[in-house]
Amino acid sequence: MKFNKICVLGLGYIGLPTASTFAAHGVKVLGVDINPQVIETLRNGGIHIHEPGLRETVKTALASGNFSVSTKPEEADAFLIAVPTPFHEDKFGEYEGQKYKLADMRAVTSATEAIVPFLRKGNLVVLESTSPPRTTIELVAPILARSGLQAGRDFHLAYSPERVLPGQILRELIENARVIGGVTPESAQAGADLYSIFVKGQIVQTDATTAEMVKLMENTYRDVNIAIANEFARLADKFGVDVWEAIQIASLHPRVKILSPGPGVGGHCISVDPWFFVETAPELTPLIYNARRVNDAQPHFVVDLVKRALGNLKGKRIAALGLAYKPDVDDLRESPAAEVVHLLRNEGAQVKAWEPFKPDANLPGMDMAQSLDAALKDADAILLLVRHTEFVSLKPADIASKTKARAIVDAVNGWNAVDWQAAGFKVTRLGVRK
């Protein structure tokens, strides 16, 4: 199938890079977002999200005349839906007395509805948003049928998840393998024709529900494996073992690869996607459900460590280093580090947080330091929450001269305990009680 014009609905972390990459490859692209501010920002040459290289790609795409933006879709050969699928804030499911989160599919529903008046015979529609299994055939197809056209007979319909890593989106969009699940083999083929415009990685064709499941399986696999690493950290602490040493030794086994414990699992993918399985099949997912609970509870274990270092936290001053959800990114969404800080404050501690990637972050109830030195100055303890490269390379002797704190708590195995002890610090580490 040939594509002269495509319409991308949703210009966020995935939609905008995808739309501008298509445009850079010579396709006419209309980017659609219901938020007029997003459209205005883009029209004025700005960009509303942070992603390395994206500003230039968008600028070039707009200047080439191939990329335009609007709040409304138009007729096109293909429609891509890349809108958010967050959770409902105030609605929960319940199974055997246990609450679980529910996906809010309203954005997918309204983006699909917006396509209906413009859908023509022979078009392709692709859903990219991470969704519960069977969304393509049970939610999207019936809405599109309101056009009088039927998916798989009159137009092509496919599901193709994004699987890119924030911070490397533009490269991974092109290089990663791409799975395309069609409601028919012809739909999958049409999707493969579309993405082969820029994808250099392998393109795998399958059915729509398999592709939906693949995406959720990838992130659930990671979540469950991080949960077991976190439980290992709790066990090592109980048994007087250093979990980091134990993981390293166990991972020498050719078929064992254990992930890293830490303050929990954040971001907008791994802490979210497993719930899409739980909500659609709570009776089949006790392991996935409990892995989520283990990872969500992990910030409490970090607070316990701080208490071990400082005793009662009332009035204690703590320098919290890092608020991002993972190392070397500026993304604070669903960050377990931020959750730790909130819990410490609830215990009466006075926390100054230093996040070098977002010093001006405006989180409710958060006291942000404007520099590392400002965070350290009056601290009683230094708490390492994110393994940012610049934190790992801090020199204990330098730090000792900048603070009266003589206790460090390392929740991410970022620092060498011996070096810090040599500089006069008492060291408390996650997953270590020796």
Ligand code: SAJ
């Ligand atoms: N984490 C640990 N221990 C580890 C690894 C990670 O505690 O050993 C924590 C991180 O600190 C972070 C969270 O898990 O808080 C998630 O980080 P991540 O790097 O594992 O994943 P994301 O959310 O940045 O990106 C993932 C990727 N999926 C996989 O690696 C299977 C990415 O490819 C997906 O595109 C993305 O989710 C998504 O959009 O679904």
